[in-house]
Amino acid sequence: MDLFDHLDKPPLPFCLPGQDGYKSGWSDEISGYHITVPNGQLFYSESFFSKTVSDRCLEYFQDNFNFNWRDVNWKDISDVARVNFRNIHWKQDRIKLYGKDLPLPRLTSWYGDPGRCYTYSGITSKPNHWNDGLLYLKRMIERCFAVQFNSVLLNWYRDGEDYLNWHSDDERALGENPTIASANFGETRDFVLRRKDDKAQKLVIPLKHGTLLVMSGSLQHFWEHAVPKRKKVSGSRFNLTFRNVRL
Numbered sequence: 001m002d003l004f005d006h007l008d009k010p011p012l013p014f015c016l017p018g019q020d021g022y023k024s025g026w027s028d029e030i031s032g033y034h035i036t037v038p039n040g041q042l043f044y045s046e047s048f049f050s051k052t053v054s055d056r057c058l059e060y061f062q063d064n065f066n067f068n069w070r071d072v073n074w075k076d077i078s079d080v081a082r083v084n085f086r087n088i089h090w091k092q093d094r095i096k097l098y099g100k101d102l103p104l105p106r107l108t109s110w111y112g113d114p115g116r117c118y119t120y121s122g123i124t125s126k127p128n129h130w131n132d133g134l135l136y137l138k139r140m141i142e143r144c145f146a147v148q149f150n151s152v153l154l155n156w157y158r159d160g161e162d163y164l165n166w167h168s169d170d171e172r173a174l175g176e177n178p179t180i181a182s183a184n185f186g187e188t189r190d191f192v193l194r195r196k197d198d199k200a201q202k203l204v205i206p207l208k209h210g211t212l213l214v215m216s217g218s219l220q221h222f223w224e225h226a227v228p229k230r231k232k233v234s235g236s237r238f239n240l241t242f243r244n245v246r247l
Protein backbone atom coordinates (compact mmCIF):
# COMPACT_ATOMS: atom_id res chain seq x y z
CA MET A 1 0.00 0.00 0.00
CA ASP A 2 1.26 3.46 -0.86
CA LEU A 3 1.44 6.27 1.73
CA PHE A 4 -1.28 8.28 -0.09
CA ASP A 5 -3.53 5.36 -1.09
CA HIS A 6 -6.28 6.08 1.44
CA LEU A 7 -6.64 9.79 0.60
CA ASP A 8 -9.75 10.87 -1.38
CA LYS A 9 -10.70 7.25 -1.87
CA PRO A 10 -13.82 6.31 0.10
CA PRO A 11 -14.26 2.57 0.54
CA LEU A 12 -16.90 0.94 -1.64
CA PRO A 13 -20.01 1.11 0.61
CA PHE A 14 -21.33 -2.31 -0.43
CA CYS A 15 -19.93 -5.81 -0.70
CA LEU A 16 -18.91 -7.52 -3.89
CA PRO A 17 -19.13 -11.32 -3.77
CA GLY A 18 -15.72 -12.94 -3.40
CA GLN A 19 -16.34 -15.27 -6.32
CA ASP A 20 -14.83 -15.18 -9.82
CA GLY A 21 -16.01 -12.50 -12.20
CA TYR A 22 -16.24 -9.63 -9.67
CA LYS A 23 -13.61 -6.95 -9.35
CA SER A 24 -13.35 -3.22 -8.69
CA GLY A 25 -10.75 -0.56 -9.40
CA TRP A 26 -10.64 3.06 -8.27
CA SER A 27 -10.56 5.86 -10.86
CA ASP A 28 -8.81 9.02 -9.63
CA GLU A 29 -10.00 10.84 -12.73
CA ILE A 30 -13.74 10.45 -11.96
CA SER A 31 -13.49 9.65 -8.23
CA GLY A 32 -15.36 6.41 -8.37
CA TYR A 33 -15.07 2.66 -8.80
CA HIS A 34 -15.13 0.78 -12.09
CA ILE A 35 -16.80 -2.50 -11.16
CA THR A 36 -16.86 -5.65 -13.24
CA VAL A 37 -19.60 -8.16 -12.48
CA PRO A 38 -20.24 -11.37 -14.43
CA ASN A 39 -21.72 -10.21 -17.76
CA GLY A 40 -21.76 -6.52 -17.01
CA GLN A 41 -20.05 -3.32 -15.95
CA LEU A 42 -20.87 -0.70 -13.34
CA PHE A 43 -19.33 2.59 -12.36
CA TYR A 44 -20.10 3.88 -8.84
CA SER A 45 -19.22 7.37 -7.66
CA GLU A 46 -20.63 7.99 -4.19
CA SER A 47 -20.36 11.80 -4.35
CA PHE A 48 -20.21 12.51 -8.06
CA PHE A 49 -22.41 15.60 -7.61
CA SER A 50 -21.30 18.11 -4.95
CA LYS A 51 -23.53 18.80 -1.95
CA THR A 52 -24.33 22.25 -3.40
CA VAL A 53 -25.47 20.83 -6.75
CA SER A 54 -27.35 17.97 -5.05
CA ASP A 55 -29.18 20.28 -2.62
CA ARG A 56 -30.12 22.58 -5.48
CA CYS A 57 -31.50 19.59 -7.40
CA LEU A 58 -33.86 18.76 -4.52
CA GLU A 59 -35.22 22.29 -4.61
CA TYR A 60 -35.35 22.42 -8.42
CA PHE A 61 -37.30 19.16 -8.75
CA GLN A 62 -39.94 20.14 -6.15
CA ASP A 63 -40.19 23.88 -6.78
CA ASN A 64 -43.75 24.93 -7.59
CA PHE A 65 -46.10 27.93 -7.48
CA ASN A 66 -48.51 26.49 -4.88
CA PHE A 67 -46.56 25.20 -1.88
CA ASN A 68 -43.38 25.70 0.08
CA TRP A 69 -41.71 22.49 -1.08
CA ARG A 70 -39.91 21.93 2.24
CA ASP A 71 -43.22 21.72 4.17
CA VAL A 72 -45.32 19.54 1.89
CA ASN A 73 -46.16 15.92 2.53
CA TRP A 74 -46.34 14.95 -1.12
CA LYS A 75 -48.24 11.76 -0.36
CA ASP A 76 -51.14 13.96 0.84
CA ILE A 77 -51.43 15.62 -2.57
CA SER A 78 -54.04 13.52 -4.32
CA ASP A 79 -53.92 15.28 -7.69
CA VAL A 80 -50.35 16.02 -8.73
CA ALA A 81 -51.56 17.41 -12.07
CA ARG A 82 -52.94 20.40 -10.12
CA VAL A 83 -49.61 21.28 -8.52
CA ASN A 84 -48.08 23.92 -10.64
CA PHE A 85 -44.46 22.69 -10.74
CA ARG A 86 -42.00 25.32 -11.90
CA ASN A 87 -39.33 23.13 -13.50
CA ILE A 88 -40.39 19.50 -13.91
CA HIS A 89 -43.63 18.18 -15.41
CA TRP A 90 -44.35 15.42 -12.89
CA LYS A 91 -47.12 12.96 -13.67
CA GLN A 92 -48.92 10.17 -11.88
CA ASP A 93 -49.16 7.23 -14.29
CA ARG A 94 -51.48 4.30 -13.74
CA ILE A 95 -50.85 0.60 -14.43
CA LYS A 96 -53.05 -2.46 -14.79
CA LEU A 97 -52.05 -5.03 -12.18
CA TYR A 98 -54.02 -8.25 -11.59
CA GLY A 99 -56.94 -6.70 -13.47
CA LYS A 100 -56.91 -3.56 -11.29
CA ASP A 101 -56.13 -0.03 -12.41
CA LEU A 102 -53.58 1.29 -9.88
CA PRO A 103 -51.44 4.41 -9.52
CA LEU A 104 -47.74 3.75 -10.21
CA PRO A 105 -46.01 3.76 -6.79
CA ARG A 106 -43.91 6.84 -7.66
CA LEU A 107 -44.18 9.95 -9.84
CA THR A 108 -42.35 10.10 -13.15
CA SER A 109 -41.37 12.49 -15.92
CA TRP A 110 -39.73 11.97 -19.30
CA TYR A 111 -37.48 14.51 -21.05
CA GLY A 112 -35.59 14.15 -24.31
CA ASP A 113 -34.79 15.24 -27.82
CA PRO A 114 -37.85 15.73 -30.06
CA GLY A 115 -39.50 12.45 -31.05
CA ARG A 116 -37.70 10.29 -28.45
CA CYS A 117 -40.77 8.63 -26.97
CA TYR A 118 -40.34 5.88 -24.40
CA THR A 119 -42.59 2.92 -23.63
CA TYR A 120 -42.32 0.76 -20.50
CA SER A 121 -44.92 -1.24 -18.56
CA GLY A 122 -47.41 -0.37 -21.31
CA ILE A 123 -47.01 3.38 -20.67
CA THR A 124 -45.81 5.57 -23.55
CA SER A 125 -44.31 8.94 -22.62
CA LYS A 126 -43.74 11.77 -25.08
CA PRO A 127 -40.63 13.81 -24.29
CA ASN A 128 -40.85 17.14 -22.50
CA HIS A 129 -38.37 19.70 -23.84
CA TRP A 130 -35.00 19.73 -22.09
CA ASN A 131 -34.61 22.45 -19.48
CA ASP A 132 -31.39 24.06 -18.26
CA GLY A 133 -31.24 22.08 -15.01
CA LEU A 134 -31.47 18.68 -16.68
CA LEU A 135 -29.03 19.71 -19.44
CA TYR A 136 -26.54 20.79 -16.76
CA LEU A 137 -26.66 17.33 -15.13
CA LYS A 138 -26.56 15.55 -18.50
CA ARG A 139 -23.45 17.45 -19.59
CA MET A 140 -21.69 16.85 -16.27
CA ILE A 141 -22.06 13.12 -16.80
CA GLU A 142 -21.26 13.17 -20.54
CA ARG A 143 -18.00 15.04 -19.88
CA CYS A 144 -16.74 12.11 -17.77
CA PHE A 145 -17.86 9.22 -19.94
CA ALA A 146 -17.49 8.89 -23.68
CA VAL A 147 -21.23 8.85 -24.24
CA GLN A 148 -24.04 11.21 -25.26
CA PHE A 149 -27.57 10.86 -23.95
CA ASN A 150 -30.73 11.96 -25.72
CA SER A 151 -33.27 11.42 -22.95
CA VAL A 152 -33.84 11.03 -19.23
CA LEU A 153 -36.46 9.28 -17.10
CA LEU A 154 -37.11 10.92 -13.74
CA ASN A 155 -38.55 8.93 -10.83
CA TRP A 156 -39.75 10.58 -7.64
CA TYR A 157 -40.04 8.20 -4.67
CA ARG A 158 -42.03 10.42 -2.29
CA ASP A 159 -41.27 8.21 0.71
CA GLY A 160 -40.17 4.67 1.53
CA GLU A 161 -43.55 3.26 0.46
CA ASP A 162 -42.82 4.23 -3.14
CA TYR A 163 -40.86 1.58 -5.01
CA LEU A 164 -39.88 0.07 -8.35
CA ASN A 165 -40.44 -3.57 -9.26
CA TRP A 166 -37.94 -6.00 -10.76
CA HIS A 167 -37.15 -5.28 -14.38
CA SER A 168 -34.29 -4.81 -16.86
CA ASP A 169 -33.82 -1.82 -19.09
CA ASP A 170 -33.79 -4.07 -22.13
CA GLU A 171 -36.34 -2.43 -24.42
CA ARG A 172 -35.30 -2.66 -28.09
CA ALA A 173 -35.35 1.13 -28.36
CA LEU A 174 -32.37 1.31 -25.95
CA GLY A 175 -30.16 -0.74 -28.29
CA GLU A 176 -28.17 -3.95 -27.76
CA ASN A 177 -25.97 -3.05 -24.75
CA PRO A 178 -27.18 0.30 -23.42
CA THR A 179 -25.15 2.59 -21.21
CA ILE A 180 -27.50 4.07 -18.60
CA ALA A 181 -26.39 6.69 -16.10
CA SER A 182 -28.36 6.94 -12.85
CA ALA A 183 -28.13 10.20 -10.88
CA ASN A 184 -29.51 10.24 -7.35
CA PHE A 185 -30.67 12.97 -4.99
CA GLY A 186 -32.40 13.03 -1.61
CA GLU A 187 -32.93 10.04 0.65
CA THR A 188 -30.64 7.04 0.28
CA ARG A 189 -32.41 4.02 -1.17
CA ASP A 190 -31.11 0.55 -1.97
CA PHE A 191 -30.77 -0.33 -5.62
CA VAL A 192 -30.81 -4.12 -5.78
CA LEU A 193 -29.35 -6.01 -8.74
CA ARG A 194 -29.83 -9.75 -9.12
CA ARG A 195 -28.88 -12.25 -11.79
CA LYS A 196 -31.78 -13.45 -13.90
CA ASP A 197 -30.47 -17.05 -13.90
CA ASP A 198 -29.56 -17.16 -10.18
CA LYS A 199 -31.79 -14.84 -8.21
CA ALA A 200 -29.82 -15.42 -4.99
CA GLN A 201 -26.82 -13.69 -6.58
CA LYS A 202 -27.45 -10.08 -5.56
CA LEU A 203 -25.77 -6.73 -5.12
CA VAL A 204 -27.37 -4.20 -2.77
CA ILE A 205 -26.09 -0.78 -3.80
CA PRO A 206 -26.95 2.26 -1.66
CA LEU A 207 -27.70 5.22 -3.91
CA LYS A 208 -27.18 8.40 -1.91
CA HIS A 209 -27.59 12.17 -2.24
CA GLY A 210 -25.16 12.94 -5.11
CA THR A 211 -24.34 9.35 -6.16
CA LEU A 212 -23.88 8.38 -9.80
CA LEU A 213 -24.20 4.76 -10.95
CA VAL A 214 -23.50 3.86 -14.57
CA MET A 215 -24.63 0.49 -15.95
CA SER A 216 -23.13 -0.80 -19.19
CA GLY A 217 -21.98 -3.82 -21.20
CA SER A 218 -24.38 -6.75 -21.34
CA LEU A 219 -25.71 -6.09 -17.80
CA GLN A 220 -29.36 -5.64 -18.87
CA HIS A 221 -29.42 -9.08 -20.54
CA PHE A 222 -28.20 -10.99 -17.50
CA TRP A 223 -29.30 -8.89 -14.53
CA GLU A 224 -32.49 -7.23 -13.32
CA HIS A 225 -32.91 -4.48 -10.77
CA ALA A 226 -35.43 -3.07 -8.30
CA VAL A 227 -35.83 -0.36 -5.67
CA PRO A 228 -37.68 -2.11 -2.81
CA LYS A 229 -39.89 -0.39 -0.25
CA ARG A 230 -38.10 0.88 2.84
CA LYS A 231 -40.75 1.64 5.48
CA LYS A 232 -38.40 3.68 7.66
CA VAL A 233 -37.62 6.22 4.92
CA SER A 234 -39.93 9.23 5.28
CA GLY A 235 -38.44 11.67 2.76
CA SER A 236 -38.20 12.00 -1.00
CA ARG A 237 -35.67 10.49 -3.32
CA PHE A 238 -35.18 11.50 -6.95
CA ASN A 239 -33.60 9.24 -9.52
CA LEU A 240 -32.72 10.31 -13.05
CA THR A 241 -31.68 7.68 -15.60
CA PHE A 242 -30.04 9.22 -18.66
CA ARG A 243 -30.50 7.04 -21.70
CA ASN A 244 -30.20 6.82 -25.46
CA VAL A 245 -33.44 6.02 -27.21
CA ARG A 246 -33.43 5.16 -30.90
CA LEU A 247 -36.12 6.54 -33.19
Ligand SMILES: O=C(O)CCC(=O)C(=O)O
Pocket (backbone or CB within 6 Å): 153, 155, 164, 169, 182, 191, 207, 225, 227, 239, 241
Ligand atom coordinates in the same frame (compact mmCIF):
# COMPACT_ATOMS: atom_id res chain seq x y z
O1 LIG B 1 -34.65 4.52 -9.04
C1 LIG B 1 -33.72 3.85 -9.44
O2 LIG B 1 -32.62 3.82 -8.90
C2 LIG B 1 -33.90 2.93 -10.63
C3 LIG B 1 -34.68 3.51 -11.76
C4 LIG B 1 -34.90 2.51 -12.85
O3 LIG B 1 -34.40 1.42 -12.81
C5 LIG B 1 -35.76 2.83 -13.97
O4 LIG B 1 -36.34 3.91 -14.01
O5 LIG B 1 -35.87 1.97 -14.87
